[in-house]
Amino acid sequence: MHCPFCRHSDSRVIDSRTSDDGLSIRRRRQCPECGGRFTTTETASLNVIKRSGVMEPFSREKVISGVRKACQGRPVTEGDLAVLAQRVEEAVRQTGVSQLDANEIGLAILGPLRELDEVAYLRFASVYQAFDSLEDFECSIRDLRADRAKSAAASDEG
Ligand SMILES: [Zn+2]
Numbered sequence: 001m002h003c004p005f006c007r008h009s010d011s012r013v014i015d016s017r018t019s020d021d022g023l024s025i026r027r028r029r030q031c032p033e034c035g036g037r038f039t040t041t042e043t044a045s046l047n048v049i050k051r052s053g054v055m056e057p058f059s060r061e062k063v064i065s066g067v068r069k070a071c072q073g074r075p076v077t078e079g080d081l082a083v084l085a086q087r088v089e090e091a092v093r094q095t096g097v098s099q100l101d102a103n104e105i106g107l108a109i110l111g112p113l114r115e116l117d118e119v120a121y122l123r124f125a126s127v128y129q130a131f132d133s134l135e136d137f138e139c140s141i142r143d144l145r146a147d148r149a150k151s152a153a154a155s156d157e158g
Contacts, residue, residue, distance in 0.1 A: 001029065001040055008033035021086055023093065046092065047099040055099065058092065060085035063105065067113060070124035074117050087112040118144055 001011050008031050015028040024043040030036070046058040063085040071081070088108045092100065106128045114121040125131065125140055 003031035003033060003036055004038050005036035006031060006034040011038075021090075023089060044093065045098055046089075048102055048105060049099060050102050058089065058105075060089055063088050063109060066106075067109060067120070067124060070113070070127070071117065071120040074120050076117050076120060080116055084109070084112045084116055114144070 002009055003011055010033075011029040011031050013027050014030050014037070016025055018025055019041075024041050027040050027042065029038055029040060031038075047055045048058050048062075049055050060082070064081045067081060067084065088105065091108050091111070092105065110121065110125060110128070113124055121144075122137065122140060126137065129136070131137060131140075
């Protein structure tokens with residue numbers, strides 16, 4: 001990392017801290033040549049390959065805009081969407097890959113969205129998984145009901 005002041009090719013790390021979401025590291029650096037201090041942010045690169053084959057950096061904004069439509073009229077706040085996008089990014093980064101298909105992002109969205117709002121989940125899943133019949137909806141709703149019964153049973157035991 002070149003010093004932004006004098007272009008010296010070396011710098012010393014004087015402080016590192018992990019960001020609140022744990023996804024990046026900020027380092028305070030000092031140039032041994034001119035003494036100038038600057039900050040760098042390190043984030044592991046994560047790219048999304050779109051259906052068109054074009055690669056672009058993963059963006060939480062894209063996740064949010066993809067989900068927002070499904071959440072129309074639902075009690076979902078911008079804050080909820082931000083948390084959802086963060087969870088999606090964390091889940092994707094945990095797999096350790098540096099690039100993935102747009103399709104896999106869609107898959108990673110399904111879980112957190114389902115916990116957030118079941119109706120929004122059904123809407124999103126119907127588009128993403130290309131539901132083409134009532135049976136597809138019935139199947140998903142049956143899954144949701146079964147899981148709800150399971151978690152109700154679990155909380156009865158506890
Ligand atoms: Zn310098």
